[in-house]
Amino acid sequence: MSQLAFSNLSKAFGSFKVFDGLSLAAEAGEIVVIFGSSGTGKTFLLRLIAGVEEPTTGTIEIGGRDVTEIPPEQRNVGMAFQNFALFPHMSARENIASPLRAAHADEATVESGVSRVAKLLKIDHVLGHAPRELSNGQKQRTALARALAAEPRILLLDDPLRNVDAKLRFEMRLELPRLLRQSGATVLYVTQDYKEAMALADRIAVLAGGRFVQVGTPEEIYMAPSTLGVAKLFGDPSINTLETRLSADGMWVAIRGKDIRIDKAAKLGGREVILGVRPEAVALTQSQVGLPATVMAVTPLNERVVLLLESDGGWEFLASLPSAAADIPEPNTRLSVTFAAEGVHLFDPTTGERLHG
Amino acid sequence: MGELVLSKLDKVYRSKRTSVHAVKSFDLTVKPGEIVALLGSSGCGKTSTLRMIAGFEEVTSGSISLDGRVIHTLSPSQRGVAMAFEAYSLYPPLTIGENIAFALKAARLPAAQQQILVKNIAEMLEIAGILNRYPSSVSGGQQQRASLGRALVRKASLYLLDEPMGQLEPQLRAVLRGRIKHFLRENNCTTILVTHDQTEANALADRIAVMEGGVLQQYATPAELKARPANLFTGAFIGEPPMNIFDAKITAAAREIRFDIEGGVSLAYPVSDFSPDVQRLIAGRREVALGIRPHAFHIGNGALRGKVISCQWLGDQTHVAVDIGGRTVVSVSHARVDKQPGNEIGLSALAADLHIFDAETGRAVAHGGSPA
Amino acid sequence: MDHTSTFERILRGILLALVVLFFMFPIFWILLMSFQTNESILRMPPSVFFTPTFDNYIALVTGEMRTAAGSLQLNFMQNLWNSVLLSTTSVAVALVLGVPAAYAFARFKFRLGEDIAFTLLSFRFAPPLLVLLPLSLYFKSLGLTNTYIGLIWVYQLICLPLILWIVRGYFEDLSPDIEHAHRIAGYSWFQTFRKIAVPLALPGIAAAGLLAFIFSWNNFVFALVLASADKQPVTVGALAFVTASGIQYGQIAAAIVMSVIPTFVLAMFAQRYLVEGLSLGAVKG
Structure with missing residues (x-):
């Protein structure tokens, strides 16, 4: 009781x-x-x-x-x-x-x-x-x-x-x-x-x-x-969002002209979504598979560092790294990013409801 | 774009019975295009300093020069300074757009050019949609952004920002910090930012x-402030969660250096962890204040043993509070840690992460293995 | 920054002294008059030097006035007692009725609440003469003419609105959370009213009570019409000194001094409350 x-x-x-x-x-x-x-x-x-x-x-x-x-x-x-x-x-x-x-x-x-x-x-x-x-x-x-x-x-x-x-x-x-x-x-x-x-x-x-x-x-x-609203309320910096469309097999998402693999639910293939990416799920890589982006600003946040990034297509988003991480890039550095799956969320563009488990 | 030099700046407020020495012999050089934060709690003298630079307050003694030109004798309007006020101070009968364009209009810029400048700044600050509204009809956060816009849209030799982001909506804060920093750097703006919020300053x-008590405590980059605080005050003030500070007794033996901490626990390190200089500095001392940042602790089976008070996961980090010898010690991990309250754990820290301060004066003696 | 120059300070001092003199002089003069005989008061030119006499006070206290035309019976002490009785009881009744009402108006929003409160206040706007005629008729038929109860009732027209509006403002300034906290701690609403609301509004209640007392004390018209000599307060009683053989200025002065003393002492005693109460509560209400 x-x-x-x-x-x-x-x-x-x-x-x-x-x-x-x-x-x-x-x-x-x-x-x-x-x-x-x-x-x-x-x-x-x-x-x-x-x-x-x-x-x-x-x-x-x-x-x-x-x-x-x-x-x-x-x-x-x-x-x-x-x-x-x-x-x-x-x-x-x-x-x-x-x-x-x-x-x-x-x-x-x-x-x-x-x-x-x-x-x-x-x-x-x-x-x-x-x-x-x-x-x-x-x-x-x-x-x-x-x-x-x-x-x-x-x-x-x-x-x-x-x-x-x-x-x-x-x-x-x-x-x-x-x-x-x-x-x-x-x-x-x-x-x-x-x-x-x-x-x-x-x-x-x-x-x-x-x-x-x-x-x-x-x-x-x-x-x-x-919902998207809940996702935005929890987290500092707040979750990055982008209105976009999933590929037919649901494995890829288009970010201003560049397809990025997110490995999410296949049954959502082809539909319009709002993509949400937690800043701490953004990982910097040297490889070519990721999303090419430029570092606009580097702003330390307590024991983390927040990067303001702009993808080649003009999507502005944030990445948050531990400040002890070995290579914090300088402003204007060109780099690639990938997204860790547990920090990627998909929402319905009209209702804002979460679209997967 | 200008270089700002404050030299031997003093401010004394006198009234009938008392006089308050708000700023004491303050020296500061801001290089062209540099962004400098005056950081301190209320009453530390930062606002008095800002008001003297802006020209709202007379200088008791000392001088202020900008681009090699002495400015502290000039009226505020002659100094070539743009300012965003903590209380916004927007003109109520003008729309947000007219507020931002105000100085441009006064400078007789062509209307088309005004429009472009205002539009760019408004887009950066996410207020493009409210340019036709009046200040009283928009939220505090929007007013604050408009006030920032009004300062940044001008061409000035120096930008003064007084607590510019205190009221901003939490979800916008991180992005705007990035955009504003980018903007100031691209336009090579010399900027003084006054704030009590170290997150903002960092x-x-x-x-x-x-600043504290009207005195400059330390002037350094954010990274330096964290790694090499000049004294106990900055050590404890900078960093979130704040540094753990222990009263420790030092025993320097042939092989190891041991720190005995209140509550009967101790940390011991091989002598080789400390440079010869540090060994010499430590040799003569018995008592020191030992500072260890929460992030420096390794959570596991270290020598600092105690019961877990609380273990709080915040999404991107975990705060673990441990009762060690009757006091609360805080450690932070970037990973997710699961420790049950009441369980015993041990914390350890590398010699490189120790901050050693003089127990009497609070001056830093050594940071990690090297002298302060 | 302090811009006051010496000149400004001196000027300010002189002006303040003048104002004080202007307001204090009548009181001072009355005090002098009360110790003089009618002859020395009326001499020309007037002078501050005279042989003091207590005759005026003695006459008031003993109730016997000796004039050139002979001896006259006075009941000034009865008048003074009436004033004390009427004012004190009226204020007490008004507090008992007004404070809970003020609380109700401040805390509970009910239908017509604002209208009722305003109607009560409007009693203060109406000139007393307007209601006197109907009142005296009512009083006759109700048998209230020349009774203490009748006067105390009418005095509520003076006291109640004052107390209601000042105290209401005070209650509204209290954070409801404090009362909520007390309720949650386990007390009924009445206990909360008694132990939290009333003690915290006490400065306002004291100020309102004091003002109401002073207004009742100074009232003239109601008692003049609705009561006869044995129930009348000092304000009306002072008329007795206008006798067939002339006006007894010395005794009037002594009577004024004696009747002013209670309110004067009260006002001095509670000056702080008064200023606070008036500026804090009433202005907002």
């Missing part, structure tokens, strides 16, 4: 539909990341589940019980907000204690509960401080501690790392999985950073246009994106 | 000037 399930969830304001028929079930202890660009209603979905907003249609079940009509205080969920939403007139300790006090826990239970999560999140030294005296990182940890304090069965995290600096975000990203597993809660985690999504998720639900376009493990989403 | 710049 799933710990959290919602089905056919819709929300509309007048004629404007935020989302339409969302369904998802999450097991106990599972971390599901709701991923989407800004304005897709991710935060709103969390609010529906928390109960501070009401759905237009659909049902929400927590632990098998229908909670759609139940007010937020009786749902046994914890939530951390993007803007932290700490109670400004209470100390960090009282903030964290608030869910325990709401359950009428005795003083000793409150004390031990607060110190447990405070230790876990390394904020036990600032418990006496008011929120305004905390650094951004401490605020964020206090907000997480408050969400965890009452050991809720459902944990809703609304882009909790959005408002902390890059270094802290990175550290928390490494720390969070362990923390969340320890809590044992079913986690819905909202983010618009694909790296965060891949790093934290057991499963990712990609929200776009008011529905889940794909729900799957990070591996499924990255290696087999269900 | 991608675009030929050389990076790292």
Whole structure:
């Protein structure tokens, strides 16, 4: 039985539909990341589940019980907000204690509960401080501690790392999985950073246009994106695309006048496709079989190097190589490239749907 | 196209009670056609420097010259400088196209030529479709690209770009970085790029000037900054994920040099891994700060043993965090690595990948086998 | 960059001093008058030198006024008490009714919500004289004439809109996420209102309450028409000093000083709240 399930969830304001028929079930202890660009209603979905907003249609079940009509205080969920939403007139300790006090826990239970999560999140030294005296990182940890304090069965995290600096975000990203597993809660985690999504998720639900376009493990989403849109959202640099046509046997694809072997599904032979090639699947070769191209610019990206290339027919695309690779070419170098099969994806030009397994 | 020279540049902001020394005796030479990034966190003095070069801020002392001409006494319009502003600063009553063409019009270029220039720049920046729209009706990312276009379309001796790509749509960023770098190089544009984002600086710049507390920390190519950071600050600041830094005790024996790290683990190398110069530099020291970049670790059975905290695959790389002696050590692999949290693994690094810093001053002592 | 020259600074000082003098002088003069007899007040030319006397205050407190024409009974202390009672109770009632209403208007969007809120505010626009005649008729038939309850009711016309609009602005400035967080932590909406919304809007509530108090205190017309001497506040009571044998300036001054003191002390005490409350809440609302 799933710990959290919602089905056919819709929300509309007048004629404007935020989302339409969302369904998802999450097991106990599972971390599901709701991923989407800004304005897709991710935060709103969390609010529906928390109960501070009401759905237009659909049902929400927590632990098998229908909670759609139940007010937020009786749902046994914890939530951390993007803007932290700490109670400004209470100390960090009282903030964290608030869910325990709401359950009428005795003083000793409150004390031990607060110190447990405070230790876990390394904020036990600032418990006496008011929120305004905390650094951004401490605020964020206090907000997480408050969400965890009452050991809720459902944990809703609304882009909790959005408002902390890059270094802290990175550290928390490494720390969070362990923390969340320890809590044992079913986690819905909202983010618009694909790296965060891949790093934290057991499963990712990609929200776009008011529905889940794909729900799957990070591996499924990255290696087999269900639509062109999903493929573009995951990966930095983003996937290269080109509208083209497959050869009759489906083994070759024409790239601005040059046929390149891609070894994909034969049954798609002859049809119009959108070709997607991940930048890290572009390999430089000396041989003549590849696609001739010119290096336009070399732009290092962390420990990788991104090349802007232009094929002889004028197709502009990116390649991403480890910066330790032996021969990073100079700008204006002429070279050939081939594509590694696992980084090549074919999509329907009209629907954007994935065309192969 | 010009050579920019900043010499002994100082900026002091005085108010009634306090004075802030924002830029301290800053020397910098930008060669003609070079792209230089001023990189630092907020308050490091990079924006003050940019504003002095543009002429929005007076120079407290020192001088700025461009093409051999002293410019810091001139008004902004006389300096021959084009600038893209962080806050876009587009003219609201003009369309995107008119904004971009503004300086061309002022320079009385023939209309046909204006059109071609604007069209080319707009195509490069993917805003050709919105040239007739007004700034208020397009997104932040599009406004930022228009502001960039307005600066790049001009012929100027120097281009100043203030956080030019912060708002760009993630899916466009990599391509635009490549196109802009290509454009600046083809047109031989001398460029100063101000940013707090090292990804931006690394991608675009030929050389990076790292600033902190108003002081230039290091001025070098991106590759040099990574391989040979001048001090602990640049070492820790440059690189993503950041460098792991350990307090280490050095024991130099006849055969091996050992680094004892907090938490009871140590790394040992044959003496021959270090050049005689480095051996001499190390000989007198007991404590150093030892830096190892996440990518330099080999994940497997090395001497730095600990339990896996998390193992996160991001598509083109894997981040593995390991608890070693109570602290989190980060290693990164370009390949896909599958390690279960809680399992014990060992990390190792080659002597060539060690960065040794003075424990007191933070100055670099040696990088890999050779002295700093 | 600081461009202020010495000249500018001196000029600014002089101008500020003039403004202060202009506004403070009447208060200062009233204070002086309250310690003088009618004769010394009315002498020509006026002077700041005189022999101070407490007679005016004594007369007010004892309730006995001696004039050239003889002795007269006063109930100034009763008036003062009426003012305190009416203003305090009115503000208290308005807070009890207005704060939850303001919260409702700020947080819940319901049909006609905006219209109701605006109608309530419009009570402030209408000149009191416009409603006085019908009101006095109603009051007669309801038996509310010359009762505290009747006056407190009418004073809601002054207090309620003020509190509603200032406090509403304050509630709207609070992030709903903070209240959501409290609900999710396990509290009912009423507990959230009490423990989160009200404490966080307290500066606004205090400012609105204070303003409402001052407006009620200064009200003249409602009490003049709807109540008789024993229920009237000081503003109306001061009329008693205009006697058949002349105007008792000294006692008027003393009465003004005594009636100003409560609001003055309150305003000084809560100056910070007042400025904050007015600029933050009301402007946005």
